[in-house]
Amino acid sequence: MLKELPQKGLLNLLYILNAIIRLEYWPKSLKQAQTIMLPKPGKNHIDVTSYRPISLLPTISKILEKLILKWINKELNPHDWIPNHQFGFRQAHSTIQQCHRVADTINKALENRQFCTAAFLDVSQAFDKVWHPGLLHKIKKILPARYFNLLKSYLQERHFVTKYNNETSSSFQIHSGVPQGSMLGPLLYILYTSDLPTSRDTTMGTFADDTAIFATHADPTTASRNLQEHLNTVEKWLKKN
Numbered sequence: 252m253l254k255e256l257p258q259k260g261l262l263n264l265l266y267i268l269n270a271i272i273r274l275e276y277w278p279k280s281l282k283q284a285q286t287i288m289l290p291k292p293g294k295n296h297i298d299v300t301s302y303r304p305i306s307l308l309p310t311i312s313k314i315l316e317k318l319i320l321k322w323i324n325k326e327l328n329p330h331d332w333i334p335n336h337q338f339g340f341r342q343a344h345s346t347i348q349q350c351h352r353v354a355d356t357i358n359k360a361l362e363n364r365q366f367c368t369a370a371f372l373d374v375s376q377a378f379d380k381v382w383h384p385g386l387l388h389k390i391k392k393i394l395p396a397r398y399f400n401l402l403k404s405y406l407q408e409r410h411f412v413t414k415y416n417n418e419t420s421s422s423f424q425i426h427s428g429v430p431q432g433s434m435l436g437p438l439l440y441i442l443y444t445s446d447l448p449t450s451r452d453t454t455m456g457t458f459a460d461d462t463a464i465f466a467t468h469a470d471p472t473t474a475s476r477n478l479q480e481h482l483n484t485v486e487k488w489l490k491k492n
């Protein structure tokens with residue numbers, strides 16, 4: 252529909268988007284998400300866990316997000332702040348490449364007759380658990396100053412309703428997390444976790460919120476100790492963040 256707007260309509264849309272950027276204020280009407288519940292195949296539909304929630308966001312908001320994402324990627328070199336072990340939501344990086352990297356670490360350990368210990372971590376509802384004050388602190392630290400107020404407004408006072416068939420719930424405020432289904436959400440999550448601790452005695456691979464940590468050594472006790480020490484630092488980071 253937006254693509255079919257006449258020239259006057261497109262100009263008015265442009266004025267709105269420019270005003271949002273100039274005023275550094277994200278309108279509340281563009282921060283309302285509608286969550287629809289899709290049933291998982293072969294599951295008991297009486298159980299609430301048998302549904303996959305999908306967040307639908309205003310299209311105009313996503314257009315502006317895409318423009319901002321383009322500006323950020325143009326101004327900042329991703330290699331300057333995205334850690335090398337993070338392969339999620341990055342150009343020229345894929346799950347297959349990260350899997351090859353993980354398999355290579357294991358194969359090298361076997362070829363060198365070393366023991367390889369590993370821990371695979373997954374953060375439950377990771378995108379929904381992002382702590383806003385911590386995220387804003389990292390936005391201020393990493394991104395150019397002009398993005399801070401705009402992204403602060405983007406994150407605050409977001410609401411959602413849940414729709415199922417012809418029924419719609421009341422509106423609820425979102426107090427944490429990055430918007431599901433958004434263009435900026437993946438970037439903000441990677442930014443938030445960019446300071447996840449690493450160790451010179453281990454190899455780490457991440458894809459969004461999935462993390463694998465490997466420690467290899469000729470002595471199995473040393474390999475396990477190096478892995479556990481790294482896990483201890485990750486635990487401290489998780490408690491803080």
